[in-house]
Amino acid sequence: MSEQKRFNYRSLEDLKADIAALGLGEKILLEDDLGILQQPLKIEGVPTIANRFAVHPMEGFDSDPDGTPGELAFRRYLRYAHGQYGLIWFEACAVLHEARSNPSQMWINDGNWQVFAELVEKTRKASLDQNGFAPVCILQLTHSGRYSRPEGVPAPIIAHHSKFLDPIHKLPADYPLVTDDYLDRLQDIYVHAAELAEKAGFDGVDIKGCHRYLMAELQASHLREGRYGGSLENRTRLMRETMAKVRQKCPNLLVTTRLNACDMMPYPYGFAMAKDGSLSPDLEETRQYITWLREIGIKFINLSIANPYYEPHYGRPYDVPIINGAPSPEHPLVGVARILDIVAQVQSMFPGFPIIGTGYSWLRQFIPYAAAGTVKAGRAAMVGLGRSAFAYPDLPYDLFHKGVLDPRKTCVTCSRCTQIMRDGSHTGCVMRDAAVYGPWYKACTAKYHNN
Numbered sequence: 001m002s003e004q005k006r007f008n009y010r011s012l013e014d015l016k017a018d019i020a021a022l023g024l025g026e027k028i029l030l031e032d033d034l035g036i037l038q039q040p041l042k043i044e045g046v047p048t049i050a051n052r053f054a055v056h057p058m059e060g061f062d063s064d065p066d067g068t069p070g071e072l073a074f075r076r077y078l079r080y081a082h083g084q085y086g087l088i089w090f091e092a093c094a095v096l097h098e099a100r101s102n103p104s105q106m107w108i109n110d111g112n113w114q115v116f117a118e119l120v121e122k123t124r125k126a127s128l129d130q131n132g133f134a135p136v137c138i139l140q141l142t143h144s145g146r147y148s149r150p151e152g153v154p155a156p157i158i159a160h161h162s163k164f165l166d167p168i169h170k171l172p173a174d175y176p177l178v179t180d181d182y183l184d185r186l187q188d189i190y191v192h193a194a195e196l197a198e199k200a201g202f203d204g205v206d207i208k209g210c211h212r213y214l215m216a217e218l219q220a221s222h223l224r225e226g227r228y229g230g231s232l233e234n235r236t237r238l239m240r241e242t243m244a245k246v247r248q249k250c251p252n253l254l255v256t257t258r259l260n261a262c263d264m265m266p267y268p269y270g271f272a273m274a275k276d277g278s279l280s281p282d283l284e285e286t287r288q289y290i291t292w293l294r295e296i297g298i299k300f301i302n303l304s305i306a307n308p309y310y311e312p313h314y315g316r317p318y319d320v321p322i323i324n325g326a327p328s329p330e331h332p333l334v335g336v337a338r339i340l341d342i343v344a345q346v347q348s349m350f351p352g353f354p355i356i357g358t359g360y361s362w363l364r365q366f367i368p369y370a371a372a373g374t375v376k377a378g379r380a381a382m383v384g385l386g387r388s389a390f391a392y393p394d395l396p397y398d399l400f401h402k403g404v405l406d407p408r409k410t411c412v413t414c415s416r417c418t419q420i421m422r423d424g425s426h427t428g429c430v431m432r433d434a435a436v437y438g439p440w441y442k443a444c445t446a447k448y449h450n451n
């Protein structure tokens with residue numbers, strides 16, 4: 001195995017050599033002809049998506065105390081709009097105050113949906129004016145569950161006890177579980193948030209099912225008793241019943257989810273993992289789950305994996321960890337290959353059902369080649385960018401107009417966006433958007449890490 005642990009490629013040939021040396025050639029396909037990325041994606045019942053790049057949801061934690069998108073949120077989405085993404089998947093937006101992971105997380109409610117309307121309208125208009133098309137706009141609706149921190153201190157709402165996750169917040173064994181009645185009521189709360197999102201003009205909503213927030217934790221609640229735990233039917237009940245209700249109440253609104261294809265946490269604590277307790281995914285659960293969601297009427301899906309608070313190298317391969325975080329235990333290319341391949345395996349189960357993939361940012365200026373290789377081979381229909389969208393919001397624009405990316409603008413997977421978010425500040429790219437986020441990063445590190 002190659003010793004190289006950090007991105008250090010001057011040319012595509014260098015990257016290809018390392019991919020070959022690591023035996024990853026069947027998982028990371030590189031394609032020189034990038035034309036496929038400019039092809040529109042047509043899905044029945046969905047506005048045409050102008051190209052194959054999506055912005056993944058990326059929280060900026062810069063809303064007002066009542067959840068209203070702030071100035072920096074407007075700045076962020078206008079930058080994406082100028083950047084020529086075909087699909088903009090708006091960041092995690094809480095459905096209740098107590099469901100917020102941070103006092104500055106967005107929260108859509110009766111008092112502020114008009115500001116969301118303004119945000120969507122300005123985003124569409126900016127793209128229309130510059131690029132001649134309106135991006136498809138999806139709002140991610142969330143309950144932060146175990147990671148709820150509405151007042152800035154942990155206030156976990158958990159679906160089951162986990163021997164891997166409870167110790168992180170020092171949760172005692174008798175910490176109460178969220179009740180079935182609470183989960184029943186939550187269905188209507190999601191539906192109301194979806195109605196507000198529709199009034200605000202979003203094309204659709206994502207009932208967030210990834211990264212081990214409440215819905216994702218339920219998906220893995222093998223040990224929970226009652227109607228939301230145990231069998232796959234029960235573990236996916238909140239998602240399925242909520243989606244069905246949204247479909248009924250808002251028939252013209254798209255409903256989708258960003259789903260963890262698997263949790264990369266051993267059974268019985270992880271979703272879609274092998275029953276032998278190893279770290280091998282068992283994507284049969286994922287297959288059944290997505291089959292049910294398609295029956296409810298979802299037309300495309302966004303896939304991710306794992307939990308960013310626990311073994312973050314699985315879900316977002318990095319060169320540099322957060323402060324006091326563990327260095328990546330594997331070559332980040334191995335992590336990139338794993339996510340791309342898990343997405344491809346699920347895509348192969350559902351040919352013709354568009355899946356948006358994750359896990360490209362570590363590849364920096366070579367993202368387009370892996371994206372084109374993936375889309376051309378039918379291993380995903382679209383490529384979503386997370387940290388790269390913060391760092392390089394005009395990435396598709398540069399690619400489509402100049403033919404190549406500028407290495408000086410790419411994400412360097414330094415984890416600083418995660419660091420300032422964990423320290424409770426507004427977040428964005430500290431390296432490439434330094435004038436805005438550099439001072440916050442400095443202030444946070446001085447305050448919390450004596451740097």
Ligand SMILES: Cc1cc2nc3c(=O)[nH]c(=O)nc-3n(C[C@H](O)[C@H](O)[C@H](O)COP(=O)(O)O)c2cc1C
Binds near residue numbers: 060358418
């Ligand atoms: C600061 C930060 C905020 C994020 N916010 C969200 C979010 O709101 N919703 C979500 O599903 N994922 C969120 N993610 C995960 C990203 O969307 C993405 O899955 C991850 O960064 C891996 O993709 P990448 O390699 O392109 O960065 C966030 C990640 C970071 C670093």
